Amino acid sequence: MPADVLGKFLGSAFGIALVVVLVLAIAYALIRRKLRQSVLFSLIGALRKELKGGQVDLSLERPRSLSGLDRIYLPQIERAFGSFNIEEFRSHAEVLLLSVLESVKNQDLSLLYEAGPSYKEQINQAIRAMKDAGQSLRVEKAKIHNTVISEFKHRPSASEIVFQSALEARIALLDREGKIIKGSLDHLSQLRFDQMLIHVISPDLYQKIDQRLLTANCPNCGAVLNPQSETCAYCGSHIDFIPSRVWLFSSLKQT
Numbered sequence: 001m002p003a004d005v006l007g008k009f010l011g012s013a014f015g016i017a018l019v020v021v022l023v024l025a026i027a028y029a030l031i032r033r034k035l036r037q038s039v040l041f042s043l044i045g046a047l048r049k050e051l052k053g054g055q056v057d058l059s060l061e062r063p064r065s066l067s068g069l070d071r072i073y074l075p076q077i078e079r080a081f082g083s084f085n086i087e088e089f090r091s092h093a094e095v096l097l098l099s100v101l102e103s104v105k106n107q108d109l110s111l112l113y114e115a116g117p118s119y120k121e122q123i124n125q126a127i128r129a130m131k132d133a134g135q136s137l138r139v140e141k142a143k144i145h146n147t148v149i150s151e152f153k154h155r156p157s158a159s160e161i162v163f164q165s166a167l168e169a170r171i172a173l174l175d176r177e178g179k180i181i182k183g184s185l186d187h188l189s190q191l192r193f194d195q196m197l198i199h200v201i202s203p204d205l206y207q208k209i210d211q212r213l214l215t216a217n218c219p220n221c222g223a224v225l226n227p228q229s230e231t232c233a234y235c236g237s238h239i240d241f242i243p244s245r246v247w248l249f250s251s252l253k254q255t
Contacts (some may be wrong), residue, residue, distance in 0.1 A: 001071045028044060066148045069152075089197055093197070100112065100140045101171075103127070104236075105136075105139045117250050135176070136174045137170050139169050140169065141168075158199060158200040160198050160199075164193070165195070168186070170188055171185075171191075200245060
C-alpha cells in the first residue's frame with residue numbers, strides 16, 4: 001500500500017514536471033520566433049556573421065595601452081624641478097594633441113595650440129603635404145582616454161619629458177573626390193601619440209646644434225651654472241647674464 005502511494009506521487013510529480021518543461025519549451029520557441037522577426041535579432045545575427053568572417057575587430061573599440069611610468073619619473077621630476085606643475089603640462093599635452101587634429105582637418109596652422117617652433121613646423125609640413133596631394137582629413141568624436149609620462153631625461157643641456165596619450169576618433173584620409181584612402185568613419189580608431197616637452201635655453205639652438213653646446217657655463221672655470229644664481233657656485237665669479245630656460249613642446253610622434 002505505501003509503495004502504491006509513493007508510485008502515484010512520483011508519477012504525478014513526474015507528470016507535472018514534464019508538463020512544465022513542455023510549456024517552457026513552447027514559450028521559448030514562440031519568443032525565439034518573435035526575436036527572429038525583430039530588428040534586434042537581425043543585428044545580432046549580422047554581428048555574428050561579421051565576426052565569423054573576420055570583418056569586425058573588437059580590439060578597435062578598446063583604448064591603446066600606455067607605457068605609464070609616472071611612479072618612477074614623477075619623484076625624479078620633483079627633485080629636479082621643485083615648483084614644476086606636471087598636471088598643467090599634462091593638460092597642455094591633451095589640448096595640444098586635439099588641436100593638431102583640428103589644425104590638420106581644417107588645414108589651418110593658426111588652430112594649433114601653444115607649441116615650440118619645431119612642433120609647429122612638423123604640423124605645417126603635414127598640412128602642406130595634404131594640400132599638395134589634394135587630400136583632406138575627416139575627424140569625428142575625438143577624445144583622449146588618458147595621458148601618462150613615458151620617459152624623462154634630465155641633462156645640463158636640456159631636460160625632456162615625454163607625454164604619451166591614448167586617443168580615439170573616427171578618422172579618415174580622403175582624396176580629391178572625397179573617397180576614403182585610409183582610416184574609417186564607421187569605426188573608432190584607437191591611436192597612441194608621444195609628445196616631447198623640453199626645457200632648453202634656446203629652442204632654435206636645441207634643434208640645430210649639438211645639445212652639449214647649450215649648457216650655460218661659467219666663463220672663468222667652465223662649471224655648469226645655476227640659472228637662478230648671479231654667481232658661479234664653484235669659483236664665485238659674478239655672472240652678468242644667464243639665458244633663461246623655457247618649457248615647450250618640441251615634437252609629436254604616433255607610436
